[in-house]
Amino acid sequence: MKICVLVKEVPDAGVRKRIDSATGRLDRGGERTLNPYDTHAIEAAMALREGGVVEVTEIVAVTMGPEGAARALHKAVSLGADRSLHLCDEALAGSDVAATGYALAAVLGREQPDLVLLGQQSDDGECYTVGAIVADHLRMPSLTQVIKLDVLDGALRCERQAEYGYDTVEVELPAVVSVGDAINEPRYPSLKAIMGAKKKPLQTLSAADVGIDPGRVGAEGAGAVWSGALEPPAKAAGRMIEDEDTDATVAEIIAWLQARKLI
Amino acid sequence: MADMLVYALHYEGAFNKNSLGAVSEGARVAAALGGEAHAVVVGDSATDELCAQLGRYGASRVLRVPGPEGLAQPVVDAMAALFAARGYSYALFGGGLLGFEIGAGLAARLGAGVAMEVTGVRVEEGRLLAERPILGDSAISLITFKGERGIVIGRLNAFEASEGGGEAAVEEVSVSFEDFSTRARMVSRGEQRGESVDIEGADILVAGGRGLGKAESFALCTDLAAALGPASAVAATRAVVDAGWYPYAGQIGQTGKTVAPKLYVAAGISGAIQHKVGMAASENIVAINKDANAPIFEFSDLGVVGDLNKILPKLTAALRARRDGGA
Numbered sequence: 234m235k236i237c238v239l240v241k242e243v244p245d246a247g248v249r250k251r252i253d254s255a256t257g258r259l260d261r262g263g264e265r266t267l268n269p270y271d272t273h274a275i276e277a278a279m280a281l282r283e284g285g286v287v288e289v290t291e292i293v294a295v296t297m298g299p300e301g302a303a304r305a306l307h308k309a310v311s312l313g314a315d316r317s318l319h320l321c322d323e324a325l326a327g328s329d330v331a332a333t334g335y336a337l338a339a340v341l342g343r344e345q346p347d348l349v350l351l352g353q354q355s356d357d358g359e360c361y362t363v364g365a366i367v368a369d370h371l372r373m374p375s376l377t378q379v380i381k382l383d384v385l386d387g388a389l390r391c392e393r394q395a396e397y398g399y400d401t402v403e404v405e406l407p408a409v410v411s412v413g414d415a416i417n418e419p420r421y422p423s424l425k426a427i428m429g430a431k432k433k434p435l436q437t438l439s440a441a442d443v444g445i446d447p448g449r450v451g452a453e454g455a456g457a458v459w460s461g462a463l464e465p466p467a468k469a470a471g472r473m474i475e476d477e478d479t480d481a482t483v484a485e486i487i488a489w490l491q492a493r494k495l496i
Numbered sequence: 497m498a499d500m501l502v503y504a505l506h507y508e509g510a511f512n513k514n515s516l517g518a519v520s521e522g523a524r525v526a527a528a529l530g531g532e533a534h535a536v537v538v539g540d541s542a543t544d545e546l547c548a549q550l551g552r553y554g555a556s557r558v559l560r561v562p563g564p565e566g567l568a569q570p571v572v573d574a575m576a577a578l579f580a581a582r583g584y585s586y587a588l589f590g591g592g593l594l595g596f597e598i599g600a601g602l603a604a605r606l607g608a609g610v611a612m613e614v615t616g617v618r619v620e621e622g623r624l625l626a627e628r629p630i631l632g633d634s635a636i637s638l639i640t641f642k643g644e645r646g647i648v649i650g651r652l653n654a655f656e657a658s659e660g661g662g663e664a665a666v667e668e669v670s671v672s673f674e675d676f677s678t679r680a681r682m683v684s685r686g687e688q689r690g691e692s693v694d695i696e697g698a699d700i701l702v703a704g705g706r707g708l709g710k711a712e713s714f715a716l717c718t719d720l721a722a723a724l725g726p727a728s729a730v731a732a733t734r735a736v737v738d739a740g741w742y743p744y745a746g747q748i749g750q751t752g753k754t755v756a757p758k759l760y761v762a763a764g765i766s767g768a769i770q771h772k773v774g775m776a777a778s779e780n781i782v783a784i785n786k787d788a789n790a791p792i793f794e795f796s797d798l799g800v801v802g803d804l805n806k807i808l809p810k811l812t813a814a815l816r817a818r819r820d821g822g823a
Contacts, residue, residue, distance in 0.1 A: 362649075369600075396507070398744060401683040414735070475788075484814070487814055495759045
């Protein structure tokens, strides 16, 4: 089984995110890290490899983004991927989620994986949608927000929480599956793996290399257009207590509840 | 003139509340665009009688498509076929897991733009404008669509279901599904894990999140709820339920329940959007978390930065002493 894992770099959770007021795009400056949900996708690929039920021949990490996005690939290979692909092209800047899914599908189409894994959402855009978009372009069955994955003969048995409780769904391969953070506990890369990561093959691809139609990507190709911003309705700031003396903190909480007749 | 196609999710003979909200929102927006809102229902268990109910919420026509239930891709096929045959301009979803999957798949199929997590839809100069809160709700982006089509995926509970509509004509439409759309098969649906707990009727909820650290610490929430009196119940986040610390029936948020109690105590909950959509309407929110940067503090009325293991037992003891003392 050949697995491709989609990864992306996101602002570190500690960084205050902001929007460029001229373009409406997320300001992608500041400290960056591999999207935490993607580490679960890589771990899921490693679990399949180490599980012994199916032979995993290759795990390929794939990303799209500017030059620096290759850092996400370094992290991905240090966590176990064998090689990586970086789709990097000026023409892709400003792509919306639909165009991003189309472009990633173009890379994946050349690789012919049996399984595409990705994190169910990213820390910057909180989209659940890339997996479903990629799957439609690849004409593969797809499931998002999966928290348990078992290999059957030529298929996967997936569990997820949906609108009415837990669903169990069998998906034939090849397929696109996005995973939630409850699926596993990602490993930490060893020092040796981090040192070895830079030696694993990394191929940089342009939009033309994978046959992307330039009219369908970038700001020009975006079907959804940012056309302004609004201030959200102001909410009065809540009262904050820093717990130093817990007895005093508890007395304050009780007084607050009493004043509002909640107790 | 621009017509809208709204997806309505049903299960065991009833529509999902968010779908009803989406139908009402679709009807309002379609009227402003000079068009009609039609609803699409996919599944072998949907009856004409059930589908006709959507007329009350504003759908002028309901398209019932026989097919598999609970999976997104057959619905993408159905909606794409309807767009091709009937020239809809916009598709609208009430959110939830299937709404995201179907909306995204449809955007890919139609080559249309998609706006997600939308909390409001307006019409200005004949154009649809979607409002999407971003960056932890600290700003709202306005999204418009290029071209003739657009997909709008609402945030959970963003659209209000309103009755007062009329009759809807129900029409059966057959769709041939793509081969890949039938390569996923539902084995079991809607499994309720853990015992049944009632959180929707409670005036006070004590909700526990991953910050509790371990399953055993959930007792801190149970004890606090007991000390807060008989109108209290214990709830949980998805992370905690998926980890098996608390029953699914007590889960709040995107794929759980939506509540609005008088008092909501969030213990060890970071306050991600997926949780927030299920409890933000609570009258009073008290949050206790050791991370001062947790998003929950941006919408709590009383925020306490500190260690749950120290604060909760003392708070429980103080409430008990107060009750026992008759104060």
